[in-house]
Amino acid sequence: MTWCLRLFLPVAARVRRLWVCARGVAAIEFGLVAPIMMALFIGVVELSYALTVDGRVQQTANSIADLIARTQNQILQSDVSDTTKAASYIFLPYTNKPASITVRQVVSSSSDATLTKEVWQCTYTAASNSLSCACNTNPYTVPANMLVTNDSVIVGQASYDYKPLVFNFFLKNALGSNSDGGGGYIFSEISYSKPRGAAPLLMQSNGLPCPNPTFP
Numbered sequence: 001m002t003w004c005l006r007l008f009l010p011v012a013a014r015v016r017r018l019w020v021c022a023r024g025v026a027a028i029e030f031g032l033v034a035p036i037m038m039a040l041f042i043g044v045v046e047l048s049y050a051l052t053v054d055g056r057v058q059q060t061a062n063s064i065a066d067l068i069a070r071t072q073n074q075i076l077q078s079d080v081s082d083t084t085k086a087a088s089y090i091f092l093p094y095t096n097k098p099a100s101i102t103v104r105q106v107v108s109s110s111s112d113a114t115l116t117k118e119v120w121q122c123t124y125t126a127a128s129n130s131l132s133c134a135c136n137t138n139p140y141t142v143p144a145n146m147l148v149t150n151d152s153v154i155v156g157q158a159s160y161d162y163k164p165l166v167f168n169f170f171l172k173n174a175l176g177s178n179s180d181g182g183g184g185y186i187f188s189e190i191s192y193s194k195p196r197g198a199a200p201l202l203m204q205s206n207g208l209p210c211p212n213p214t215f216p
Contacts, residue, residue: 046164053094054187057158060090060101061191065156068103068200069193074209075200077122081131084124091160098161099126105199106140106155108147109215116142117213119152120202133202135210146192152199159188 064087068075080103088096104121108114118140122133140155147153162185201209 049165053160053162056091057160057187058189060087060158061156061189063087064101064103065154065191065193069154069195071200072197074203076203077133080122088126096126100159102157104155106142106153108149108151110150113147113149115215116140119212120210137213152195154193154195156191159186162187
């Protein structure tokens with residue numbers, strides 16, 4: 001019995017000292033709290049970045065619609081290219097490569113303001129620094145009561161393929177995919193601006209303006 005006590009008492013004393021020992025508590029607490037604090041910090045940075053980029057998307061859409069609406073009568077494709085390219089620099093100092101900017105002219109019928117069609121549209125892609133323009137007469141819906149009969153509006157649209165800074169790996173399969181397979185959001189905003197004077201007709205490569213669409 002004595003040898004059992006001699007064996008047990010030192011072990012019990014060590015357990016008791018370990019139980020009341022406060023050394024290392026701070027390190028343990030830091031280990032528990034640090035991952036949560038790091039996740040919160042990264043989340044705040046990501047949210048701030050995303051909100052800033054989304055604001056730049058809206059600003060770009062507003063700017064391109066307003067600038068094109070200031071042009072009267074006719075506009076050259078080279079002028080549209082210069083204007084959309086300049087508008088893409090609004091995203092700086094963030095990269096503008098994921099951005100695309102579209103501007104179009106929409107007109108209403110002379111008898112029914114709810115009947116609206118495109119006259120032309122141009123899309124600038126920042127990644128390839130290229131502009132594509134086309135005349136078309138496709139129906140295009142604008143907000144109610146924006147146009148009266150025989151009226152016109154310039155529509156600016158900006159889109160941005162936003163990729164998270166840190167969480168891209170975790171969003172890989174949840175939110176679509178970019179060209180490299182990472183997850184991403186598409187931020188897109190539309191802005192409308194009434195022409196200051198005569199609506200600008202896009203000049204084609206043959207020197208003729210895009211024709212106005214016909215309505216039933």
